[in-house]
Amino acid sequence: MDAVAQYLQHLAAERRLSLHTVTAYQRDLANLIRLVDGRPLAELGVADIRGAIVKLRSQALAASSVARQLSSWRGFYTFACRRLGYSSNPCLGLRPPKAVKALPAILSPDTCTQLLGGRTDGDDALAARDRAMFELFYSSGLRLSELTGLDLNDVNLQSGEAQVTGKGRKTRIVPVGRQALDAVKAWLPQRQMLAGDNDTALFIGLRGTRLTPRSVQLRLNRWALQAGLSQHVHPHMLRHAFATHVLQSSGDLRAVQEMLGHASISTTQVYTHLDWQHLAKVYDQAHPRARKKG
Template sequence: MWLTNSFFDYLQYERCYSEETIKAYREDLRQFEEFVKGENENLNLLEVKAEHVREWIVSLMDKGYTSTSINRKLSSLRSFYKFLLRKGEVTVDPLQKVTGPKNKKPLPVFLRENEMNKLLDEVDFGEGFKGCRDRMIIEMFYATGMRLSELIGLDTCDVDFSSLLIKVTGKRNKQRLIPFGEELKTSMMEYVNVKNESVSVCSDAFFVRENGERLSRSIVENIVKRNLSKVVTLKKRSPHVLRHTFATAMLNNNAELGVIKELLGHESLVTTEIYTHTTFEELKKVYNQAHPRA
């Protein structure tokens, strides 16, 4: 008992941890000690070995704890045994060769094709310049998969209507070319005409406010969130959702992963591969809904 109390004093007075953090550490150690005693009532915390920690991890997983929660509990144990090691109470850290479960990366959130069709073909974006611009922003994200920063930084001279190419500047100022089709060309030309008629101030920026200023991140985020809310109830309704939607739609329509990687401007194919998991999850969902014996 005095060892744990000494540890908590150390956290409070030397590390200046908050009461809530110390409370969490206290609960983690209590839970671990309870497990150890349940396995062997004669075993104390100074005699714990790596195998006991691994068995505890398995028991937590069996109880349904997430990898994030388990790794947080392991962090409490690591701090405790490092403290004991410095104090000379133990000679070996039992967590030295213990690794926690890997945190699963959340799958990208995206809209289905029918939801995007409804958004672009049926939703009323409003009249005039702002309505035309807001719809153009949604369509641009969906048709090109570009990042929010790339859309904001887009200049009018970056759009080549004759070659059907858009030049974007991505992360670390790396530039790439994104092709586009006739449908997007028609929408962009309509937007440019409306912009020229409605915005008197000349600007290099492709997407602007009514006063000619380049759009900010927050304005674009609000435009996307407001309009996605009209067709979906997703918690996440950001521009990145439309980027994910572009990639998923390309993959579902037989585009090669390497091509999608280049269009998105990913450094590594590993980053792009997450979309294969997304489409597989969609396949499983459709199967479970459609197959009579699923």
């Protein structure tokens, strides 16, 4: 088994990364081999990696894409030095190009109320399921994969908590708000009529199988349209809204980090920028000295 194959096996079996993530690493390493004209990875030095980065930049790739590939290469060489006897990591000391951080789009509290307060036409079971899903999104700040991965026994209706399996299969406990709990309770009798005896998924379709992320996206689009929202709404926007609104109310960045399941607080800090944008907008609209002259 060659070095790349061993690394990919390590990612899948030991680090337990998803197939999608492992495939991304495989693609990045294959691209490195192409950029160095097929030379063995064990022979590459710092100058070779730097040259590969220059080639990527010449292709007008976004800085974030280049940074991701460099991170993939660095991870491979770290593994190869520890496990495969490589003498050095040629990626060490190389800095990725700086990317302009785009702030995530969020929904205001009023928009969330408008979205969750409506209902879609059609099947009552689907309406109950959708409301439970979207209330959980907003109540607990879940990722899309975390929501679709929920099983029945992951939500404790008595304690108002849910056990969530996040990135790297790490689990965490998140609070579930009253309206989300009520929505889940309303969905469970409907679910029982659709599910088979061995179905464990909390959210299922009409055929009794676990919902796919794509299905959730399509249902949320339908809810947003029927609620009369003018902006495009995707599931992650409810996670962003949860984080921003909790931070605006509490100011507790560390608590928001834990609830979101971020490994680093620097990832959570983007929401402080969103909070500042909100405050700045309020200031511009309200403060007499800040108002622009008409």
